[in-house]
Amino acid sequence: MSNLLxxxxxxxxxxxxxxxxxxxxxxxxxRGVSVDRVPGWPESNLLTHWQQPELILSQTCGYPLVTLLPDVQVVGCFHYTAPGCEGIQYRSFLVVRAEDRHLTLADFRGGRAVCNSADSQSGYRALRKKVADDNFFSQTTFSGSHRQSLIDVKRGEGDIAAIDCVTWALLQRHEPERLEGLAVIDRTSLTPGLPLITSHNTSPDTLNAIRDALRALVESPENRDVCNAVLIGGFSAVARQAYASLSA
Structure with a gap:
C-alpha cells in the first residue's frame, strides 16, 4: 500500500x-520516509482518510480528533500567520452581511446560524461556546464548508457564520470576491489549531522523522516562499492532551 500524505x-x-x-x-x-501517493484531495471521505493505517501525515480538526479519532497519533501543529492566530492557537471570526456590521452578537439572538458541519471546531463548536446557550439561535443549518457558509449568509439564507481565521485570510488573498458584502463583528476564543496526525501504525522513529521534516520545512530559508504562500510561520510538536478540552 502507498504511504499517504x-x-x-x-x-x-x-x-x-x-x-x-x-x-x-x-x-x-x-529522512527515509517514502510517500508514493500523488498529491491531491484524499480519494475517500475525510474521516476514512484520517483512519487509514498507511497514513503518514495529514491534517484534521481538533473536535474530530478528540471525538472520532482515538487511535491516530498527533504529530504537532503549524503556527499560522493569519490575523487571529497566536502560536499554535487560532480562532474564528463571526461573519455577517455588511449591512449588519454595526450589530453585536447579542443582536443575533433568535437569528439563523450557518455552520460548515456539526463536527467542526471552528465553524460550530466555537460558535456554540461563544453564545453559551443552545437556544440562542432560532435555526442552525449545516452548509458543508466555510465557503458555502459565506455564500449562504450573503444570500440571506442565514444571518451569521463562524469562519476559521486562516480560511478567512486565504480567501482574502485568493478569492476576495467571496468576502465582498460581508463583515466581521466579533471573534471566538483562542483554541489549539488544526492538528497534524499520523497513523497509529507509525513507528516512534518515523514519527520523529516526520517532526524533524516539519521543523526543516519552517526553519529552512529555501522553503520560506512555500510556507508564506500557505500562511505557515512555524511548527510545534504537541501531544493529544493539548486538545483534551475540546471534548467538553
Missing part, C-alpha cells in the same frame, strides 16, 4: 497546496 484542510489554492505537498514529500524522503 495530504493537506486537505486549507487547500484554498491548489497550486500552493501542491507546492507544500511536494516540499514535505522531499523532506520526508531525505
Amino acid at each position: 495530504a493537506f486537505p484542510m486549507y487547500a484554498v489554492d491548489q497550486a500552493n497546496t501542491r507546492a507544500l505537498w511536494l516540499t514535505v514529500k522531499r523532506l520526508l524522503a531525505a
